[in-house]
Amino acid sequence: MSRETPHNDEEGEYATARLADLIGYQLRRASIFDLQGATAALEPVQARPVPFSILLSIVENPGTTSAEICRTLGMKSANIVSILAEFEERGLFLRDADASDQRIQRLFPTRKGEAAAREGLARIIEHENKLLSRLNGSERAELLRLLARLWQPDEPS
């Protein structure tokens, strides 16, 4: 085992890892760094990162529901209410009562909502290209793959 690639032994008597060797620390620093750029990139769209991911969910899945978005994004349903209320007031999507289940409101993007999603996505991509400028194509794909494997229960074939 080389000293350049620190490994945290499960059976080791002493934990020799330092803060900077922890994957959780690197994940958090990288995520916060990205968030700062993403927040700035989305300013013209008047949407913060989490609300924007909700808008994207509606645009990518017209007819989705509040509960479904929460399951997909790992949010509590209590926390999506005010975000949806603001987007609805700004005319970015419409609610349509489900015919066969009165509890459900299906969400459909307006043209204005689709335009906002498109513009925000373009700016996010521009931001990410800067963020990833020091990684080549295969490294970017590898990073995306490794990250997804961390938190996603199963990997689709």
Add this chain to the structure above:
Amino acid sequence: MSRETPHNDEEGEYATARLADLIGYQLRRASIFDLQGATAALEPVQARPVPFSILLSIVENPGTTSAEICRTLGMKSANIVSILAEFEERGLFLRDADASDQRIQRLFPTRKGEAAAREGLARIIEHENKLLSRLNGSERAELLRLLARLWQPDEPS
């Protein structure tokens, strides 16, 4: 360019990426997933992830200062005050006035603080070994390397 490895063209007229293809989204989901496990792992030490990273900084760098920790961890100095106050009250570190600069308080871990850091670190490593169980050794090193390159200005040789 294969369809399996989505690439976000800077010059493309339309942004074709979906939410799940964004590196920022994967970073955030992975980081939140890790944070949940780390928070649970640190419960016996009675420290949340961010406060624990501060305790680790003191233990790894005895004699460091509040301002230096903030620069290293990317925190605002206003936000470290109450965290340090609690750790000090719990007897995890001591403050010692710097001889040549009266503004500075140098921070030194107590044995209790070192023990807490050691126990927390062991639990964090146990947690991370579970988190990374689907990645082999070279994949773990590669992930750590790629993450560090995202947010760190320079890479040491």
Add this chain to the structure above:
DNA sequence: TATTGTTATACTCTATAACTATA
């Protein structure tokens, strides 16, 4: 002037509990 450490305050995101209406 600049830095250290501090107080006060506000915002974002996340969490739990409790409620209604529908299934």
Add this chain to the structure above:
DNA sequence: TATAGTTATAGAGTATAACAATA
């Protein structure tokens, strides 16, 4: 019972402004 959507509230983390003491 269980789910969808909502309200109220609290906690953690981050942000800015302002200040006193010191360099």
